[in-house]
Amino acid sequence: MVSEPEPTHLKGQSHKASHGALFLPVAWRNLWRNRRRTFLTVAAIAFGMLIVQLVMSIQSGSYGPMIALGTRMGSGHIQILHESFHDEPRIEYAIANINQRLNELDSAPELKAVTARAEAFALVSNDPHTTAALVNGVIPERELAVSDWPTKVVKGNYPTGDNQAVIGAVLARNLHLDVGGEIVILGTNADGGIGAVVAEISGIFEATTELERALIQISLSTFQEGFDMPDEAHRIVALVEDPMSMDDGLTALERVRLGSEVLMDWTELMPEISEGIEIDIVSNAVLQFVLILIVVLSIMNTFVMTLFERTREYGVMFAIGTKRILAYRMTLIEVVLLWVVGVVCGGLLTCLLVIPLMYTGIVIPASEDALQSQFAFMPTVIYPDFSWWVVITAPAAIGVGAVVSVSLVAIRLAKLDITEALRSE
Amino acid sequence: MSELAVQTTDVTRIYGSEAVPVYALRGVSLSIEVGEFVSIVGPSGSGKSTLLHVIGGLERPTEGEITVGDTVLGSCSDSELTDVRLYKMGFVFQAYNLIPVLSAVENVEFILQLQGIGKRERREHAQEALRAFGLEGLFDRRPSEMSGGQQQRVAIARAVVSKPDVLLADEPSANLDSETTKEFCEYLQHANEERGVTILTATHDPLVMGYTKRQIRLVDGQIAT
Numbered sequence: 001m002v003s004e005p006e007p008t009h010l011k012g013q014s015h016k017a018s019h020g021a022l023f024l025p026v027a028w029r030n031l032w033r034n035r036r037r038t039f040l041t042v043a044a045i046a047f048g049m050l051i052v053q054l055v056m057s058i059q060s061g062s063y064g065p066m067i068a069l070g071t072r073m074g075s076g077h078i079q080i081l082h083e084s085f086h087d088e089p090r091i092e093y094a095i096a097n098i099n100q101r102l103n104e105l106d107s108a109p110e111l112k113a114v115t116a117r118a119e120a121f122a123l124v125s126n127d128p129h130t131t132a133a134l135v136n137g138v139i140p141e142r143e144l145a146v147s148d149w150p151t152k153v154v155k156g157n158y159p160t161g162d163n164q165a166v167i168g169a170v171l172a173r174n175l176h177l178d179v180g181g182e183i184v185i186l187g188t189n190a191d192g193g194i195g196a197v198v199a200e201i202s203g204i205f206e207a208t209t210e211l212e213r214a215l216i217q218i219s220l221s222t223f224q225e226g227f228d229m230p231d232e233a234h235r236i237v238a239l240v241e242d243p244m245s246m247d248d249g250l251t252a253l254e255r256v257r258l259g260s261e262v263l264m265d266w267t268e269l270m271p272e273i274s275e276g277i278e279i280d281i282v283s284n285a286v287l288q289f290v291l292i293l294i295v296v297l298s299i300m301n302t303f304v305m306t307l308f309e310r311t312r313e314y315g316v317m318f319a320i321g322t323k324r325i326l327a328y329r330m331t332l333i334e335v336v337l338l339w340v341v342g343v344v345c346g347g348l349l350t351c352l353l354v355i356p357l358m359y360t361g362i363v364i365p366a367s368e369d370a371l372q373s374q375f376a377f378m379p380t381v382i383y384p385d386f387s388w389w390v391v392i393t394a395p396a397a398i399g400v401g402a403v404v405s406v407s408l409v410a411i412r413l414a415k416l417d418i419t420e421a422l423r424s425e
Numbered sequence: 426m427s428e429l430a431v432q433t434t435d436v437t438r439i440y441g442s443e444a445v446p447v448y449a450l451r452g453v454s455l456s457i458e459v460g461e462f463v464s465i466v467g468p469s470g471s472g473k474s475t476l477l478h479v480i481g482g483l484e485r486p487t488e489g490e491i492t493v494g495d496t497v498l499g500s501c502s503d504s505e506l507t508d509v510r511l512y513k514m515g516f517v518f519q520a521y522n523l524i525p526v527l528s529a530v531e532n533v534e535f536i537l538q539l540q541g542i543g544k545r546e547r548r549e550h551a552q553e554a555l556r557a558f559g560l561e562g563l564f565d566r567r568p569s570e571m572s573g574g575q576q577q578r579v580a581i582a583r584a585v586v587s588k589p590d591v592l593l594a595d596e597p598s599a600n601l602d603s604e605t606t607k608e609f610c611e612y613l614q615h616a617n618e619e620r621g622v623t624i625l626t627a628t629h630d631p632l633v634m635g636y637t638k639r640q641i642r643l644v645d646g647q648i649a650t
């Protein structure tokens with residue numbers, strides 16, 4: 001038995017041709033069949049995207065300044081120090097040959113700036129007042145390139161010569177000292193003898209209360225002379241261009257590192273910053289995940305309703321020869337179009353809100369002291385950073401979530417009984 | 426001997442559970458020759474629609490064999506059945522069942538698109554089909570902008586545009602008044618006589634029966650003798 005010949009224009013044809021030409025307009029028109037629902041879903045995508053991008057841009061814009069603030073308060077990005085000094089900061093755990101190594105590092109292109117510091121706990125006094133303090137020996141002419149200490153001086157000057165000191169405002173008050181006064185520093189030097197320095201107060205700085213109460217800075221040469229540490233210090237401190245990419249800087253410092261010394265980067269030296277950033281990333285990631293989940297569920301709900309409402313239509317499409325994979329593809333085109341509309345709207349909203357904030361900044365209503373001590377060196381003004389990953393992450397996550405959720409919903413299409421679908425209202 | 430367009434052999438379709446089976450079809454055997462215009466008649470619940478559905482590959486019989494042209498449906502996978510429906514069958518449903526977001530011409534084109542026909546060719550075929558069923562000037566109308574009769578004519582145009590071996594029409598006049606039914610039946614007759622399409626229609630409308638050359642009566646899922 002032979003059937004009627006297939007029409008010549010149909011012979012050998014199958015679903016190889018692109019169906020996009022018809023499916024695209026069908027999907028687009030389907031999208032607007034229930035305008036209110038589409039608008040609500042688009043709004044969910046747009047506002048979800050706006051919030052996620054705003055939060056991410058603020059995060060992105062705050063971490064750089066947090067790291068810069070924190071590292072410029074002392075640690076720098078990378079340090080060379082005696083292997084025991086970080087855990088047990090004793091004066092005898094010093095590192096030697098400072099001048100030659102600083103000279104070598106000055107010519108290292110991987111480093112932005114480099115300096116050396118020494119430190120000791122000592123008694124500081126202005127008779128009859130005495131208290132304990134952390135004495136820092138610094139190289140004043142190098143310090144401005146590495147830290148913000150010189151800019152913290154609110155009265156007098158940063159020390160420019162030997163036997164000069166800057167002290168914290170609280171310490172100055174406690175010792176009844178002012179600029180021009182004299183301070184006596186007494187401590188123990190490396191061989192157990194007495195280390196002593198007499199210095200003139202050249203400036204008073206303001207920082208966090210803790211530092212204002214306990215820190216005093218003198219020049220490194222004065223420190224070395226007073227504590228009998230010729231050409232020695234406790235840290236070589238370096239800054240690199242990008243604190244998130246320190247490999248080259250570490251290599252440069254490795255070249256001058258001696259046997260008993262270690263290299264440490266800012267994440268080890270100031271773990272409160274990296275931990276603060278990590279906690280912030282995790283807590284915000286949870287918030288963003290929940291937001292994106294809500295948006296994705298909203299899209300999923302739209303398509304659950306869509307498939308429910310169009311059961312009969314799908315039944316007809318299958319009856320006349322539409323393969324289920326094509327119906328799924330059409331549904332997918334529909335969700336992609338919905339996503340595109342939502343992302344365009346969300347992108348516009350984000351641009352309108354975030355771009356102006358990138359220039360004006362967001363002022364955090366708290367004191368610098370509180371932000372630095374309690375919030376891991378949070379800056380007082382945050383400038384959102386609209387980097388590529390901020391732009392991409394939310395739309396990509398919503399897009400992937402939408403496709404996955406709609407694919408789950410579309411399983412119903414694969415199981416749809418054609419005759420039952422044709423009978424549905 | 427004439428060629429057979431459709432042959433069913435001992436087709437049984439049971440719904441419900443094993444414990445409480447409901448027989449929609451009981452051992453239905455029939456042969457439809459190429460070019461015939463046949464109506465399946467009978468009271469509601471007699472199995473007319475079920476018979477059309479199993480012949481159209483929309484559902485599988487519980488027992489028995491169906492051959493459409495040279496294709497044995499029982500040996501086809503679901504995907505092959507979809508291809509059989511696409512290339513060998515045309516469907517006209519009771520409720521028109523056009524895709525609401527597509528215009529008349531796009532509805533007809535849809536099936537050609539599924540067959541992978543190029544844009545220009547399918548547009549020509551679709552317009553030609555619509556013209557043949559008196560729908561000149563309504564190409565761009567959406568279903569909601571057409572009367573029931575016009576929608577049903579678009580449905581026939583869609584069903585015949587791909588030149589199927591068999592056109593299956595399930596209660597096609599159920600939503601039409603007698604005048605429109607008559608007009609519609611004339612178009613079916615036109616498709617049968619002019620285009621040579623084998624037509625099998627389930628109906629309990631005497632007007633439709635009058636246009637068919639043979640009636641097969643179903644009672645309780647069996648062919649009445």
